[in-house]
Amino acid sequence: MDDNQRRQLLAIARQSIQHGLQHSRPLTIDPCDYDESLQHPGASFVTLMLNRQLRGCIGSLQAHRPLVIDVAENAFAAAFRDPRFAPLTAAEFPYLEYHISLLNPAKAMQFKDQADLLKQLRPQVDGLILEDGEHRGTFLPSVWESLPHPEQFLQHLKLKAGLPADYWSDTLKVSRYTVEDIE
Structure with missing residues (x-):
């Protein structure tokens, strides 16, 4: 992403929220109005911060839709x-900070046990998707800032997925991905 594309994505995020405050729905995007690289399917997470505290992250x-639409939605x-927060208010809007993470495709990890998995983790680099049966959770690489130790990171991800922190099973699947951050 070049600086212009980054600015466009940040503007889309802001405009979609502003549109939501006025019309209770996301901004309608025509991908053809944007740079060709932003029209391709892309996977993104939008994280909102208010007073340096998490205010929302979805x-x-x-990648299943054009990146510009993914960011707006x-x-x-x-x-x-x-679901962790009340809907954003107009009074909060001017103070939001926007962080967009563009996800690279996830790759399944191979490991023989939890110790092997922990050794393979790359703090500050890896985002993880943890799955077992109906349980699923993900942490973006930015979560390493608040959970810097691999054991902690994995325990909290299990909790997020609805599993006990000490859970282990031979059916547990973990995939990793990297992101390009836009702020």
């Missing part, structure tokens, strides 16, 4: 549909 783990969802 995203897509797989995820920004709206982060502001108004994150």
